[in-house]
Amino acid sequence: MMKSFLQTENWLNFQKHVGRKTWRFDNGKIKANIIQHDLPFGKNYLYLPHGPEIYFDDISGGIKNELAQFVAYLKNIAYEEKSIFIKIEPLDDKVMEVIHEFGFKKSSKKIQPQRSVVVDLNKSEDELLSSMHHKTRYNIRVGEKKGLLLREKNDLDSFWKLLRNTAKNDNFSTHNKGYYEKLLNTPELNIKTVFVEHDARPLDNVRDKLMAGAILLTYEDTVYYLHGAMDREYKSWMAPYLMHWEIIKWAKAQGCHYYDFWGIDAKNWPGVTRFKLGFGGQQVEYPGSFDMPVSRIWYLVYKVARKIF
Secondary structure, rough: OOOHHHHHHHHHHHHOOOOOEEEEEEEOEEEEEEEEEOOHHOOEEEEEEOOEEEEEHHOOOOHHHHHHHHHHHHHHHHHOOOOEEEEEEEEHHHHHHHHHHHHEEEEEEOOOOOOOEEEOOOOHHHHHEEEEEEEEHHHHHHHHHOOOOEEEEEOOHHHHHHHHHHHHHHHHEEEEEEHHHHHHHHHHEEEEEEEEEOOOOOOOOOOEEEEEEEEEEOOOEEEEEEEEEEEEHHHHHOOHHHHHHHHHHHHHOOOOOOEEEEOOOOOOOOOHHHHOOOOOOEEEEEEOOOEOOOHHHHHHHHHHHHHHO
């Protein structure tokens, strides 16, 4: 069965720390983290990231009865909290096969990426390099020749500076700084921050040694690339290429089996998608996002507002 750190109690506790209301359903057969997300006008929706998880082998009776109890639990919370809909994003296609008849419909609004690139770390370093696009290998060598190094450093201010500049240049939104601060200070999540730095040799026109940075999360046998940023002034130094290659080698040395680049989208992020695919990993696709309206009028208002804004 596919499992996700987004469905762990540690992630649920982190969501509490950032100020969101949460619930946990676990009857030994179905498990789900339930997180309340706020909307304008005092409205909200309930969200199950990479959930629910259904343990089909442990269900001896009728699956419909188990699901009916679970959906009733979700609806009771939604009614009490005046939530306008419930959003689920399961990892397993089989989950959607059995739960769709309870009123969940495909949604175009996704919270988590529907596709990702996962590198198999069980391969040798030579095999990993040979599976990459030739330009990716070339750019890694450029970074090595520039004397760039990967170092672990707990430095939120430096990462935040890189992230803000990257978001401005690439036109995407970020969480507020407090979100990343709480993320980095939740030891149960096994988070680390790494930076690509220059090796401190004297160079002309180098204003800042930090070229790129990433927030990584390790869960079971997988390292996830959650957030990343770079200094575009040194784009030609190819720091992100070297950064991911060094992360891959580090994760492999830690005994991890997979490195998850955490999201691609050829339509909305074509450059990022080409970059991640260049590392030769396998494309993985999940079922997507599904909504169950609780207040149909407000859900219609929500969908119309999304199209306008």
